[in-house]
Amino acid sequence: MSHDDAGRIAFIDGLRTFLTQTPTSYHVADVVSRRLVGAGFIRLAERDAxxxxxxxxxxxxxGAVIAWVVPRGAAATAPVRIIGAHTDSPMLRLKDLATDDADGWRRLGVEIYGGALLPTWLDRDLAIAGRVFDRTGRPHLVRTGPIARVPSLAIHLDRGQNDDLRLDRQRDLQPVLGATTDDPDLDVAALVASRAGLEPGDLAGGDLFLVDTQPPQLLGAREELLAAGRLDNLSSVYAGLAALLAIAGGVRGERLVDTADYVTVLAAFDHEEVGSGTRSGAAGPLLEQVLVRVAGQLGADEEQRLRAWADSWVLSADAGHLTHPNRPDRHDPARHPLPGRGPLLKVNANQRYASDGAGAALWHGLARAAGVAVQTFVSNNAVPCGTTIGPITATRLGMRTVDVGVGLLSMHSIRELCHVGDLRALSQIMAAFALSAEEAA
Incomplete structure (x- = not known):
């Protein structure tokens, strides 16, 4: 086994563990912060000096987490290198912990969070996960085992489903979690409280979702593919975390801390799937507030801070689309991103992605420095393009931004698919971005 193969296997094993540990954005922020604290980072509270x-x-x-390295001797005008991503994924969110009974079944009420590919949520073993608060206002992470299922309608009862399946968002997506005859006094709140280590009467609120319980799985004759939930966008969060851990440790990490003339940041926001307009989203004030305080750590006044930001870059990492082999007509006819050919530079004329010529030059230079291949993604002109945190952070902070990411099949499905080589390559480019001031100049 080559050194590169061993590195790829270790990276994918780490990602699979990470995906298993992080069913919701709140778990992502907690796991990322604990990993970094274990590597010598200091966790700060916003209310403290x-x-x-x-x-x-x-x-x-x-559900957002921001980490940064302020090097010794950095000037007040030190620029910033920001790796950006988001922690949330499309899901079914619980309206509350109340239940209703229908024809012998006990059901939960849910709303659709983000642009979920709804048919993929049918007939899956689902858990409840998220955070709850006790009566003192303290949050607790919680996760049950398989507890619920959104049942599909038998083909015998509607033989036209294979030709025209249309799911009513209220009627067809309510999950069942038991039979009324078996447990007429089922109290979901008490069940969730117990999983959080609380007494039922101590539960005062929560933000809870239904999540798939099937673990990540390697597929393909050479196990070159990874099937998992939430690859959009935990593939980017984990790549950024792995890059930050790699450059903040060992000989090169000491170089970064001791002699770098820029600040390295990992910013993973919540609520991208619903527009980012929250206190923990990319359109909110979190990143700017952190960067202003970081500038204070460097002794910068407002003039020096703005000079630093003018020389800074954001690498906005979010999943993109690989060419679908059964529907190539949905892609640009001459530009087909392929699995295993490297992560994507994402380009859109209407600025749904923030990449431009300068960003493309940066991206290709970083790929050369990392020794990996990359590809470009552009949309079919007749197919509307999604967007990312990139244009939002560029607009809010005025920093140069390039949009990139790992290519997927089945994006926004409960279970997405990607090539394992592309996953590690993205992290290698992120590490080059954080370490190479020359390439980012």
Missing amino acids: WPAEPGRYVVVRD
């Missing part, structure tokens, strides 16, 4: 000295820090706000 922050240290004036250089170092490695991390802060969590709800």
